[in-house]
Amino acid sequence: WKHEAVSKLLNDLENNTGKAIVLGGKQLSVDLHVAINYLNDLIGASALYRKGESDYSVINLSTDDEIANLTKDIKSGKVGVLINVGANPTYHLPNHFTAENLKKVKTVVSLNEFENETTSNSTYVLGINHDIESWGDAKIRTGVISTQQPVISPLYDTRQKEAILLNWINGGENYTEDIYHKYLQNNWETNIYPTLNRAVPFKEFWFATLHDGVTTFNETSIASYEVNSASIAGIKSTKKSNYSVILQENYFIRDGRYAGNGFLQESAHPITKITWDNCAMISPATAKELNVEIGDMIEVTLNGKAIELPVLIQPGMAEKVIAVDLGYGRTNSGAIGSDVGFDVTPFMTNKGLSKWIYTGATVNPTGNKYELVATQEHHALDDEFLRTDVRKNHEGEVTGGDETFARARGIIQETTVAGYLKNPKVLKEHTHNVFSINKDFEYNNMKWAMSIDMNKCIGCNACSIACYVENNIPVVGKEEVGLGREMGWMRIDRYFAGTPEDPIMSNQPMLCQHCDNAPCENVCPVVATTHSQDGLNQMVYNRCVGTRYCANNCPYKVRRFNFYDFRDNLASGHYKTESTKIMMNPEVTIRARGVMEKCTFCVQRISQAKQNAKEEGRTLKGSDVTTACQDACPANAIEFGNANDKDSRVAMMREHNLGYHVLDYLNVKPNVTYLAKLRNSDSLGVKSEHH
Numbered sequence: 001w002k003h004e005a006v007s008k009l010l011n012d013l014e015n016n017t018g019k020a021i022v023l024g025g026k027q028l029s030v031d032l033h034v035a036i037n038y039l040n041d042l043i044g045a046s047a048l049y050r051k052g053e054s055d056y057s058v059i060n061l062s063t064d065d066e067i068a069n070l071t072k073d074i075k076s077g078k079v080g081v082l083i084n085v086g087a088n089p090t091y092h093l094p095n096h097f098t099a100e101n102l103k104k105v106k107t108v109v110s111l112n113e114f115e116n117e118t119t120s121n122s123t124y125v126l127g128i129n130h131d132i133e134s135w136g137d138a139k140i141r142t143g144v145i146s147t148q149q150p151v152i153s154p155l156y157d158t159r160q161k162e163a164i165l166l167n168w169i170n171g172g173e174n175y176t177e178d179i180y181h182k183y184l185q186n187n188w189e190t191n192i193y194p195t196l197n198r199a200v201p202f203k204e205f206w207f208a209t210l211h212d213g214v215t216t217f218n219e220t221s222i223a224s225y226e227v228n229s230a231s232i233a234g235i236k237s238t239k240k241s242n243y244s245v246i247l248q249e250n251y252f253i254r255d256g257r258y259a260g261n262g263f264l265q266e267s268a269h270p271i272t273k274i275t276w277d278n279c280a281m282i283s284p285a286t287a288k289e290l291n292v293e294i295g296d297m298i299e300v301t302l303n304g305k306a307i308e309l310p311v312l313i314q315p316g317m318a319e320k321v322i323a324v325d326l327g328y329g330r331t332n333s334g335a336i337g338s339d340v341g342f343d344v345t346p347f348m349t350n351k352g353l354s355k356w357i358y359t360g361a362t363v364n365p366t367g368n369k370y371e372l373v374a375t376q377e378h379h380a381l382d383d384e385f386l387r388t389d390v391r392k393n394h395e396g397e398v399t400g401g402d403e404t405f406a407r408a409r410g411i412i413q414e415t416t417v418a419g420y421l422k423n424p425k426v427l428k429e430h431t432h433n434v435f436s437i438n439k440d441f442e443y444n445n446m447k448w449a450m451s452i453d454m455n456k457c458i459g460c461n462a463c464s465i466a467c468y469v470e471n472n473i474p475v476v477g478k479e480e481v482g483l484g485r486e487m488g489w490m491r492i493d494r495y496f497a498g499t500p501e502d503p504i505m506s507n508q509p510m511l512c513q514h515c516d517n518a519p520c521e522n523v524c525p526v527v528a529t530t531h532s533q534d535g536l537n538q539m540v541y542n543r544c545v546g547t548r549y550c551a552n553n554c555p556y557k558v559r560r561f562n563f564y565d566f567r568d569n570l571a572s573g574h575y576k577t578e579s580t581k582i583m584m585n586p587e588v589t590i591r592a593r594g595v596m597e598k599c600t601f602c603v604q605r606i607s608q609a610k611q612n613a614k615e616e617g618r619t620l621k622g623s624d625v626t627t628a629c630q631d632a633c634p635a636n637a638i639e640f641g642n643a644n645d646k647d648s649r650v651a652m653m654r655e656h657n658l659g660y661h662v663l664d665y666l667n668v669k670p671n672v673t674y675l676a677k678l679r680n681s682d683s684l685g686v687k688s689e690h691h
Contacts, residue, residue: 008681013043014043016043017043017044018043018044018045018047018048019048020043020045021040021043021045021048022036022039022040022043022045023036024036026356027246027247027248027354027355027356027357028354028357029353029354029357030354031234031235031236034231034232034234034235035232035235037227038227038229038231038232041227046225049225051221051223051225052143052221053141053142053143053144053219053221054141054142054221054222054223055140055141055223056139056140056141056142057140058139064350067093067096068096070096071096071097071101074097074101074102074104074105075101075104077104079104079105080105080106080107081105081106081107081108081109082102082105082107082108082109083109083111084108084109084110084111084112084118084122085111085161085165086111086112086113086128086161087112087118088112088116088117088118088256088257089118090102090116090117090118090120090121091116091117091118091256091330091331091343091345092255092256092345094343094345094346095346095348095349097118099120099121102118102121102122103121106123107123107124108121108122108123108124109122109123109124109125109126110122110124110125110126111126111128111161111164112125112126112127112128113127113128113129113130113158114260114333114334115332115333115334116330116332116333117330117331117332119332120331120332126159126164127156127157127158127159128158128159128160128161128164129150129154129158129159129160129161130154131148132150132151132152133150133151133152133153133154133155133158133160134148134150134160134161134162135148135149135150135160135162135180135181135184136148136162136184137184137188142219142220142221142222143216143217143218143219144214144215144216145192145214145215145217146213146214147209147210147213147214147215148213149210155579155582159177160180162180162183163175163177163179163180166179166180166183167179185206188202188206188209189202189206193205193206195217196215196217238353238359239359240320240359241359241360242320242359242360242361242362242363243300243320243321243322243359243360243361243362243363244318244320244321244322244357244358244359244361245300245302245321245322245323245324245347245357245358245359245361246321246322246323246324246356246357247324247326247344247347247348247355247356247357247358248323248324248325248326248356249325249326249327250269250278250325250326250327250328251269251270251325251461252264252265252267252269252461253265253327253328253337254326254327255326255327256326256327256328256330256333256337256345257327258327259327259328259330259333259336259337259338259340260333260334260335260336260337261336261337262336262475262570262571262574262575263465263468263469263475264465265336265337265340265475266475266476266477266481266486266488267461267464267465268374268375268376268461268491268492269325270459270460270461270492270494270507271314271494271505272312272314272374273374273375273376273494274312274372274373274374275373275374275375275478275481275486276340276341276373276477276478276481277310277328277340277341277342277372277373277478278309278324278325278326278327278328278341278342278344279309279310279311279312279324279325279342279372280298280300280309280310280311280312280322280323280324281312281314281317281322281323281324282311282312282313282314282317282321282322283313283314283315283316283317283318283319283321283500283501284313284315284500284501285319285500285501286317286319286320286321286322287311287313289320290311290363290365291365292311292365293311293313294311294312294313294372295310295311295369295370295371295372296310296311296365296367296368296369296370297309297310297311297365297366297367297368297369297370298311298363298364298365298366299363299364299365299366300322300324300347300361300362300363301361301362301363301364302347302358302360302361302362303347303349303351303352303358305346305347307342307343307344307346307347308342308366308368309324309342309344310342310370310372312372315496315499315500315501315503316500316501316502316503316505322361322363324342324344324347325341326344326345327341328340328341328342328343328344329341329342329343329344329345330343334574335571335572335574336475336571336574340478371482373478373481373482375481375486375491376493376494406495406497406506407495407497409663410430410660410662410663410664410665411495411508411662411663412495412497412506412508413427413660413674413676414454414506414676414677414678414679415427415676415678415679416678416679416680416681417678417679417680420657420658420678424657425657427657427658427660427676428657431660431664432664432665434517434664434667434669435667436517436667440516441516441531443533443534443535443643443644444644445534445644446534446535446620446622446642446644447534447535447642447643447644447671448514448534448535448536448601448606448622448625448640448641448642448643448671449514449535449640449641449642449643449650449651449654449671449672449673450514450601450627450630450638450639450640450650450671450672450673451638451639451640451649451650451653451654451659451672451673451674451675452509452637452638452639452672452673452674452675453637453638453639453653453675454506454507454508454637454674454675454676454677455675455677455678456635456636456637457507457508457509457633457635457637458507458634458635458637459492459494459507460634460635461492462632462633462634463490463492463509463628463629463630463632463633463638464488464490464491464492464509464629465632466628466629466631466632467488467489467490467511467599467628467629468488469583469585469628470585470588470602470628471489471585471588471600471602471628472584472585472588472589472590472591473487473488473489473560473597474487474562474566474567474570474575475487475566475570475575476564476566476569476570477566477569477570477571480563480564480566480569480570485560485561485563486560487560487562487566487597488560489511489512489558489560489597489598489599490509490510490511490599490629491509491510491511491558492507492508492509492510493507493508493509493510494506494507494508495507495508504679506677508662508674509629509637509638510556510558510662511558511599511629511672512537512556512558512559512598512599512600512601513556513558513661513662513668513670513671513672514535514536514537514599514601514670514671514672515537515668515669515670515671516531516535516668516669516670516671517667517668517669518531518537518668519553519554519555519666519668520537520549520550520551520553520554520559521537521550523549523550523552523553524547524549524550525545525547525549526543526544526545526547527540527543528540528541528543528544528545528550528596529550529596534606535643535671536600536601536603536606537598538600538603539596539597539598539600541589541591541592541595541597544594544595544596545594546561546594546595546596548561548596550596551596555663555666555668556662556663556670558598558599559596559597559598560596560597560598561595561596561597562591562592562593562594562595562596562597563593564593565592565593567580567590585604587604587608588604601627601640602625602627602628605625605626605627605628606625609624609625612624621642621645622640622641622642622645622648622650623641623648625640625641626640627640639653643671650673653673653675654673656673656675658675658676658678659673659674659675659676660673660674660675660676661673661674662674
């Protein structure tokens, strides 16, 4: 299948000369990037380049040699003062700025927002402002300069890092809080404004730029897009030996700088669905070779370092390749981020194919066990109960089946571009006709509804995190997630189809469907969950007595129960401190222990829109309201509005040929419409039938 897939890719590139481009991630080696640039030149991708602008760097980053020389000077006692601004070299460069090495420097000064591994080894630690408390400007490409102004005054007794440096330069006298603000404005007036030839006075230009956040101007691009074909000759083939290790920034906490953010720690990894941990991701074939299962510990030895890691068997991984997320194993990252996961930063040296890819690792099972916690159960793709029309080989091993359960039940519905063009109503052939023994309620005016386009959704979790923040959803911690008690109102489900070697992955945002025939409503003994006249499935918190009948009766499993006051239960009440209290949205009730909660379609925003319309003397429109998840979605996959307004986007999506409702054959009449994903491959179409 690999040769067939490569052949199809090559044909696509050849048939789309000047319209296609090949991209390579930053983890790849320099040689591979050279090869990619050469390939793009061959397929005419240069026609897609924006040649009128280029990247701009104010100052070059330090090279490996410069850092190595600094480390050498530190060890020999030649460095008297070391100043660290907004960084954490002890953690990120553990082979250089160790605690032992820093002790050889008489004065170490750290300017940081939070305590970290480097501040623990510093002589002086100066607290600096957060970005939203700071002034600034930035230029990362030609022809564009952006500005930054503080949203709030500093909450604590901190200073802006640039102001600290200016104060030192000025001798430490006459410090004022606006010292950097004045410096910034003076620099623009003296050095930037005169070069732009603006017709307005500087003051007007300055305030307009702050308002817009950016100013643009004509500037010659300094980049060259010519490819030197001779550079290809220097590329050497890679000799693979033993196991390969790929290090990558974690999707949420990146290189560890956001480890102290509970929202990010608790967000499930888009592919593995692991929370509060990193792990060694390996293929099913490699797991079989090592004779390990999920949660077994293996010792990975690389570049003279041996680190023990828990195993996660991940479909789609290449054989004898181990992928591990960076950013974990922090030892000084506050109550939330400390002692979470495993630190693999010591693996990073200049001896790999790149800073992130290494060969020559050895792997040995240790016999130890470790609990990995995920928000979605782990099932092998060849598990018999996950398939319909199961196929087995002569040894009795499951080799495949026509559909996985998610597709067989109509949870995931997909087809191919070719199939859709041939028959646009292909998904409507299996539509279930709903019925009711009672007369349907008539929504004469407003009926709130949502649509989610699976062709746009990239499974990034931005919607889920935005929902956490908007609706004061508590972080519960690893132990409670392990018990299935995570509180997120919106989750991103991940489904696999295909084979373990060549899986097809599908994402699906899942939230309360606000069903017209909601099964949760008729089982509540105290009428705590009700239906509104505008189509909302409502929760009345002060009526709820916590029977959890509603959660048991919900087929989508989107209701969450407060088993504890989780804000007080996690990390010694971290989310009840003064700094976290002010983070709460005052428009949303903070739920008590013993109460059920779920997605409300951001009813607080609906209420505000109703009030605004009333004050303005006009009729409420569906477009007056956007939900938090909708605002956060970078792909504009979510639409929200009035389903009764036939001209609205959400109404059009409900009638679209690709539109479908999850589990509609249960007759619950959900009000969230999903647009089925179209796959651009004649081999990936998956039929969907309701049984």
